[in-house]
Amino acid sequence: MIEQNGAATQNHGTRTHFIGVGGVGMSAVARIMVARNQAVSGSDAKDLPVMQELSAAGARIAVGYARENLGDATVVVAGSAIRADNPELLAAKAAGLPVLHRSEALANVMGSDRTVAVAGTHGKSTTTSMITVLLRSAGLDPSFAIGANVPALGVNAASGESDVFVAEADESDGSFLNYRPLISVVTNVEADHLDHYGTAEAVDASFDAFTALLPAEGVLIACADDAGALALAHRTQERGNTRVILYGTHPEAQIKVLDTSAGALALEIGDRHYTAHLHVPGVHNALNAAAAFAVALELGVEPSAAIAGLEAFTGTSRRFELKGSKRGVRVYDDYAHHPTEVAAALRAARSVAGEHRVHVLFQPHLFSRTREFAAEFASSLDLADSVYVLDIYPAREDPIEGVTSELITAKLRTAAHPVAHPSEAVRLLAANAQDGDIILTVGAGDVTAYGPAIVEALRA
Structure with a gap:
């Protein structure tokens, strides 16, 4: 068990300006800084609801980018989507101000808190959310920063009263190496974000560097079910620099997951057994819950309180999130954008649908990811009864010649429907779904907007 080591440090006397403050990750750091009475300003291209919340909390917020927005800032944090020619970024560099990555700013906020960093190719947001909800339910009030909104928490970030800080650690660009965790959770390690890493071996090396950051008194909590x-x-x-705890159904796991059916969770630790009812379906969520349980025990939470905390978790925004139902058809939305995530979401949908059909509206995310994993995406999507595939959501990338959604649809064995326009997909899905069926919108792009549209179309 890991003991308390002191309270967080705070950086007073500075004003931090966030370029792109409306982003979910950026707003999380800004929200915590404001709560800790640090001077914060920020801007974004659009007036987003979170910006109004930050303004009401005391931050100085501007809509639109202009060099004047920096004001008396002494430190600047720039979001990953900010262009090099952004006037505020240019002004900050011209003034010689330090420009931090979001993860560097978050690391500064963590100070000497006992940090729980959750990393992995998939499942970070859900596992981080589970840990936070569990700890809050058990009476340990942590600070937290999560890459998704959590209904049970109301927000994606907050400054807590205890010295525990729970954070989602993003490996996509290697920025998780800026943290100094006491507890690291790794849900899985797979080849992804190859636009940054280049090779699977480089991904492995980055995770090695991440676990090397753990101190002797720290612990790595890793999923034994993931190779x-x-x-x-x-x-x-x-390497022997820290303790290791494994969880899962694998024989090597010290925290064994015995039952993952229909929201049930059964855990075995030595000769002790614990059971819980989860509100989130799927084997992957049972494994995430086991990780959260392991963290809680390390922080001194009683097992019974940890179980109660898991049962209080109702889900995370865009992680198999129910958007509505009509005519007996339930519509869910999921952020899955890697083949393993897509398969997990579809297995969860299958467990909910039972004998009924599962229909998927899938939007590939990034040209490079589509090129690298087209066959794997097709294999995952084959778990559905019908698949409607939108054009690729480019995000930060320029088009790649020859890379289209057809790379996926051409490899599908199940009923595939390439659709040029989302409205066509909405109409077809609403027309074809029957009582008891599940419709799942999947992807990291704007496909999330079409779930409510499908629910409305079902009303017609």
Whole structure:
């Protein structure tokens, strides 16, 4: 068990300006700074609801980018989507102000808190949310920063009263190496974000560097069911810099998951057994819950309180989130944008649908990811009864010649429907779904907007 080591430090006497403050990750850091009475300003291209919340809390917020928005800022934090020619970024560099990545700003906010950093190719937001809800339910009030809104928490970030800080640690650009965690959770390690890393070996090396940050009194909590996370745990054990705890159904797991059916969770630790009813379906969520349980025990939470905390978790925004139902058809939305995530979301949908059909509206995310994983996406989507595939959501990328959604649809064995316009997909899905069926919108782009539209179309 890990003992308390002191309270967080705070950086007073500075004004931090956030360029792109409306982003979910950026607003999380800004929200915590404001709560800790630090001077904050920020701007974004659009007037988003979170910006109004930050303004009401005391931050100086501007809509639109202009060099004057920096005001008396002494430190600037720039979001990953900010262009190099942004006038505020240019002004900050011209003035010689330090420009931080969001993760660097978050690391500064963590100070000497006992940090729980949750990393992994998939499942970070859900696991971080579970840990936070569990700890709050158990009476331990942590600070937290999560890459998604959590209904049970009301927000995606807050400054707590205890010295525990729970944070989602993003590996996509290597920025998780800026943290100094006491507890690291790794849900899985797979080849992804190859536009940044280049090779699967480079992804593994980055996770090795992440676990090397753990101190001797720290602990790595890793999923034994994932080959990449298990291999990472073995390498960490060989290095011998910290303890390792494994969870899952795998024989090597110290925290064994015995039952993952229909929202049930049964755990075995030595000769002790614990059971819980989860409100979130799927084997992947049972594994995430086991990770959260392990963290709670490390922080001194009684097992019974940890179980109660898991049962209080009702889900995370855009993680198998129910958008509505009509005519007996339920419409869910999921952020899944990697083949493993898509498969997990569809298995969860299958467990909810039972004998009824599952229909998917899928939007590929990034040209590079579509090129690298087209066959794997098709294999995952084949778990559905019908698949409607939108054009690729480009996000930060320029088009790649020859890379289209057809790379996926051409490999599908199940009924595939390439659709040029989302409105066509909405109409077809509403027309074809029957009582008891599940419709799932999937992807990291703007496909999330079409779930409510499908519900409305079902009313017609």
